[in-house]
Every structure is written in structure tokens, then in C-alpha cells.
Amino acid sequence: METKNYLKLFITICILLSNFLIINAQEIKLIGFNITENNELDIVKWSAGSTAYDISTHSTIQSVYMGTSTFDVRSGKFYVNAIQYDSGEYQNKLFSYDTNSQIVTVSPQSSIYNGGSEVDMESGLVYSYDFTDPNNPEFKMFNPSTQAITTLGVINFDSFRSYYHDSSCFDSNLKIFYFTVLKEDGIKELVTVNVNSQPFSYTILPIPDSIFVDFYGLEFSNKTNKIYTMSNDSYEFGTPFSVKIGILNPLDATVSTIVDMVDTPGYEMGNKTFDQETNSYIFVGVDAVGDRHLKVVNTVTGIVDNLPLPSEYILEFECDNSIFAVSKYGVLGVNENITTTFSISPNPTRDFLKVNYDGVVLNYSIIDVMGKIVASDNLTTNNTIDVNELSNGMYILKITTDNEILTKKFIVN
Numbered sequence: 336m337e338t339k340n341y342l343k344l345f346i347t348i349c350i351l352l353s354n355f356l357i358i359n360a361q362e363i364k365l366i367g368f369n370i371t372e373n374n375e376l377d378i379v380k381w382s383a384g385s386t387a388y389d390i391s392t393h394s395t396i397q398s399v400y401m402g403t404s405t406f407d408v409r410s411g412k413f414y415v416n417a418i419q420y421d422s423g424e425y426q427n428k429l430f431s432y433d434t435n436s437q438i439v440t441v442s443p444q445s446s447i448y449n450g451g452s453e454v455d456m457e458s459g460l461v462y463s464y465d466f467t468d469p470n471n472p473e474f475k476m477f478n479p480s481t482q483a484i485t486t487l488g489v490i491n492f493d494s495f496r497s498y499y500h501d502s503s504c505f506d507s508n509l510k511i512f513y514f515t516v517l518k519e520d521g522i523k524e525l526v527t528v529n530v531n532s533q534p535f536s537y538t539i540l541p542i543p544d545s546i547f548v549d550f551y552g553l554e555f556s557n558k559t560n561k562i563y564t565m566s567n568d569s570y571e572f573g574t575p576f577s578v579k580i581g582i583l584n585p586l587d588a589t590v591s592t593i594v595d596m597v598d599t600p601g602y603e604m605g606n607k608t609f610d611q612e613t614n615s616y617i618f619v620g621v622d623a624v625g626d627r628h629l630k631v632v633n634t635v636t637g638i639v640d641n642l643p644l645p646s647e648y649i650l651e652f653e654c655d656n657s658i659f660a661v662s663k664y665g666v667l668g669v670n671e672n673i674t675t676t677f678s679i680s681p682n683p684t685r686d687f688l689k690v691n692y693d694g695v696v697l698n699y700s701i702i703d704v705m706g707k708i709v710a711s712d713n714l715t716t717n718n719t720i721d722v723n724e725l726s727n728g729m730y731i732l733k734i735t736t737d738n739e740i741l742t743k744k745f746i747v748n
Contacts, residue, residue: 362382362383362612362613362707363382363610363613363615363617363631363654364380364381364382364383364654365380365381365382365383365652365653365654365655366378366380366406366413366652366654367379367404367606367649367650367651367652367653368394368399368415368649368650368651368652369388369391369645369646369648369649370650375393375394376394376396376397376399376650377391377392377394378391378392378393378394378413378439379391379392379645379646379649380434381645383617383629383631383642384629385645386643386644386645387645388645390434390437392432392437392439393439394430394432394439395419395439395441396417396419396428396430396441397417397419397420398417398418399415399417399418399430399605399650399651400415400416400418400500401500401501401604401605401651402450402451402500402501402502402604402605402651403415403416403451403452403500403651404452404605404651404652404653405453405454405461405653406654406655406656407454407459407461407479408454408456408459408656408657408659408661409456409479409660410433410459411433411435411655411657411740412431412432412433412479413431413432413434413653414430414431414452414454414461415429415430415651416428416429416430416452417429417441426443427443428441428442429441429443434655435735435740450463450464450465450466450472450498450500450502450514451463451498451501451502451503451514452477453503453504453505455505455507455510455530456507456557456656456659456660456663456664457507459479459480460476460477460478461477461478461479462474462475462476462477462528462530463475463477464490464498464503464512464514466497466498469492469495469496469497469498470494470496471489471490471491471492472489472490472492472496472498473488473489473490474486474487474488474489474490474512474528474530474535474537475487476530487530487535488534488535488536488537489535490528490537490539492516494518494519495518495519496516496517496518496524497516498514498515498516499514499515499516499517499551500604500605501552501605501607502515502550502551502552502553503515503553504553504554504555504562504609505555506555506557506560507555507557507664509529510531511527511528511530511585512527512528512530513526513527513528513553513562513585514526514553515542515551515553520546521545521546522541522542522545522546523542523545523546523548523551524539524540524542524545524588525540525542525583525585525588526538526539527539527540540587540588541588542583542588542589542590543587543589543590547568548566548567548568549568550565550566550604551564551565551566551583551590552564552565552566552607552618553583554607554609555609556609556614556634557611557659557663558611558612558614558659558663559614559634559635561582561634562582562583562584562585563582563583563593563609563616563634564579564580564581564583564590565578565580565602565607566579566581566590567579567600567601567602576600576601577595577596577597577598577599577600578596578599578600578601578602578618578620578630579592579593579594579595579596580592580593580594580596580616580632580634582634593632593634593637594637594639596620596630596639598622598623599621599622599630600621600622600623601620601621601622602618602620602621603618603619603621603627605650605651606618606619606649606650606651606652607619608652608653608654609654610656611654611656611660612658612659613633614635615631615634616631616632616634617629617630617631617632617654618630619644620641627644627647628641628642628643628644629642629644658702658731661731661742661744662729662731662744676691676692676693677690677734677741677743678691678692679732679743679745682745682746683745683746683747684722684745684746684747684748685722685723685747685748686722686723687719687720687723688719688720688722688732688745689718689719690714690718690719690720690732690734691718692718692736694736695736696714696736697713697735697736698711698712698713698714698734699711699714699720699732699733699734699735700732700733701725701730701731702731702733703728703730703731709725709730710724710725722747725747726747727747727748728746728747729744729745729746730744730746731743731745732744732745
């Protein structure tokens with residue numbers, strides 16, 4: 336009898352945890368591409384689990400390079416390497432979409448051999464590696480404010496290496512870029528680059544037993560300071576297909592499995608991301624009969640949530656981790672070149688906020704720690720905001736002016 340009671344309690348806890356994950360998943364903001372009926376690409380934004388888009392904007396590009404997208408939380412811009420038909424020919428371009436202004440920008444792209452791009456959440460700098468020379472790939476830094484591209488150094492391999500699309504991640508706390516490569520003998524290696532090291536330096540470690548694995552997709556949690564992997568067993572060795580989520584130790588490149596999804600033998604390359612606030616590894620999984628689901632894997636509990644997709648043709652989606660970045664790294668301004676005075680008082684507060692800004696504020700919004708907008712309006716004539724109805728806790732105030740968007744944290748108690 337006592338055993339049955341424990342079993343019932345265990346099942347109840349699992350159901351509660353699953354429901355909690357679904358609630359959190361609905362607050363996860365995603366951005367990517369949708370292929371229209373006319374085979375055109377639209378940039379789309381939606382919440383995980385929703386079957387409708389919040390925003391859909393025509394992109395003007397014809398196709399994208401798999402696994403090259405990234406999202407800049409400081410500027411709110413979504414980047415991807417793309418192909419555009421221009422002047423009678425198809426050209427390599429760097430596609431950028433500003434989620435604040437909804438402006439699309441397409442710039443010349445110097446190389447199509449970009450194995451992966453990652454953004455430093457704190458500085459907004461974009462790092463990538465260029466495999467034009469597979470034995471000596473260049474490691475580069477892109478500054479979105481100045482549009483300047485700087486080669487930080489060259490990684491010298493002792494023999495031929497090939498790279499994986501969608502297999503890189505960035506530690507914004509220690510400023511470390513990680514990516515994996517493939518040797519001709521089937522062994523996978525972890526390459527670690529400290530982007531601030533002078534002179535330029537890196538390490539290369541073989542991943543144990545990696546010859547039995549097809550692919551390692553990497554994501555970094557700036558909350559838990561861990562590298563999370565997505566992989567599956569190689570078909571060459573006769574093992575049943577299943578997608579595995581695990582943790583990679585950067586000191587010895589060993590991988591430990593968190594969850595083995597035996598009901599999910601496949602995944603879509605280029606369709607994975609990571610939500611920093613909920614520590615969720617997110618990807619499009621394919622089951623045994625070919626049905627596709629948005630898989631939200633809680634890397635702390637190991638619970639997997641199967642959510643619907645808003646379209647059958649979603650490409651290169653990323654998670655908008657702006658709210659996490661604000662709370663973790665401080666105030667993020669869209670335009671770093673504009674100097675403004677922006678402050679709020681009192682902080683903490685109970686009844687109202689006074690906005691001090693040396694310009695014209697068009698409107699404001701208040702965002703809770705889950706990323707939900709709980710209030711929005713135009714400012715009053717004396718620049719005060721009533722917060723009396725808000726529950727105790729931390730919030731983010733976002734103000735929109737005629738040339739920038741600024742944010743600050745505040746506490747209600």
C-alpha cells in the first residue's frame with residue numbers, strides 16, 4: 336500500500352513538472368524563417384507552442400546556409416548567411432533583421448564557408464570561423480556597430496578537417512567560443528578559443544567514443560555555465576536511432592547523457608536553439624512516422640515537452656534571449672553610438688516610477704522576468720508610470736524614443 340502511495344506521489348510530481356514546463360515554454364520567444372507557398376522566405380516571430388506568428392515580414396532572400404543563424408540581444412538583430420538574387424545572379428549575402436524596427440538589411444558576405452556564428456551577449460560582438468582553407472580556418476570578429484570584420488587568428492590543424500554546421504556555442508561569461516570538427520578517421524574534436532587571449536590561442540581535444548556518433552550540436556548556458564550537446568548514434572554501427580541531449584565537459588571533452596529520446600530518431604539540421612532563462616534545449620525532432628514536433632528539453636529536469644509548430648517549413652530559428660541578457664549583463668541599448676541620459680527613480684519602488692531622459696519618449700513597456708509584457712502605454716506629461724498594480728519582484732522597463740530603445744531593471748517591493 337505504501338509503495339502505491341509513493342508511486343502516485345511520483346506520478347503527480349512528474350505531471351506538475353510537465354505542466355510547469357509547458358507554462359514556461361509558452362514564454363520562449365523564437366525567430367526564424369518560414370517558406371511560403373510561393374517558395375519565398377518570410378522572417379517570422381512566435382512563442383514556443385503557438386501555432387500562429389506574432390510577426391511575419393518578407394525577407395527578399397532566396398535561401399539560407401544551414402546552421403549559420405544567430406541573434407544579437409544587444410541590438411535585437413537576427414543574422415544569417417544567405418543567398419540573394421541580385422543583378423542577374425545569385426550572390427552570397429549577410430542577412431540582418433532588426434526586431435525592433437522590423438527593418439531588413441542585406442550586406443555583401445565575404446565567404447560562404449562560415450561554419451557557425453555566435454554573439455557575445457554582453458558586448459554584442461559576433462564571432463565566427465571561416466573554413467575557406469580547411470587546414471587553416473580563420474577565426475573572425477564582426478562588430479555590428481562599425482560593420483568592421485577583424486581576423487583574430489588562424490587555427491592550424493595537422494591534417495584535413497571538415498566542420499559541422501550548427502555545432503558551435505559561446506560562453507559570454509568567460510568569453511570562450513566552442514565548436515566541433517571532423518577528422519578523416521571519423522573522430523570528432525572540440526576546439527576551444529578564448530577570444531580575448533593575446534596572442535591568439537586555442538586548444539583541440541578529441542571527443543572520446545565520438546566515432547560512434549554522427550553529430551554534436553552545441554549550446555551554452557550562461558546561467559549554469561555548461562555546454563549542452565545534441566547527438567545521435569551513427570547508422571554505420573547498427574545502433575537504433577535516437578536523439579540524445581547531454582553535457583560536454585570542456586576540460587576533457589567527455590559527454591554525459593541527460594536524456595535519450597528513443598521515440599525521436601531524427602532531427603532537422605539548422606533548427607535548434609537554447610533558451611537561457613529556462614535552460615531549455617530546443618530543436619525540431621522527427622518521430623518514427625515522420626511527424627515533426629518542437630522539442631523543448633529542460634536540461635535540469637530532463638523533461639521533454641512536445642509542442643506544435645506554426646508551419647511545416649520553419650528554417651534557422653533562434654531564441655530571443657534579450658530579457659535574460661538584460662538581467663544578467665545590464666542595460667542594453669539598440670544604438671551604442673548615441674549618448675543619452677536615462678535613469679529611473681525610485682528603485683526599488685512601490686507606487687510609481689519617474690523616468691529621467693534627455694529626449695522625447697514615444698512609449699514604454701514593462702516586462703516581467705518571464706519575458707511577458709505586463710504593462711505598456713505612452714508616458715504622462717510628468718514622465719511617471721504607475722506600478723501600484725504590479726506584484727513584488729524584478730521587472731524591466733523598456734522605453735522607445737525616436738532613435739533608440741533603452742532598458743533598465745527595477746524592483747517592486
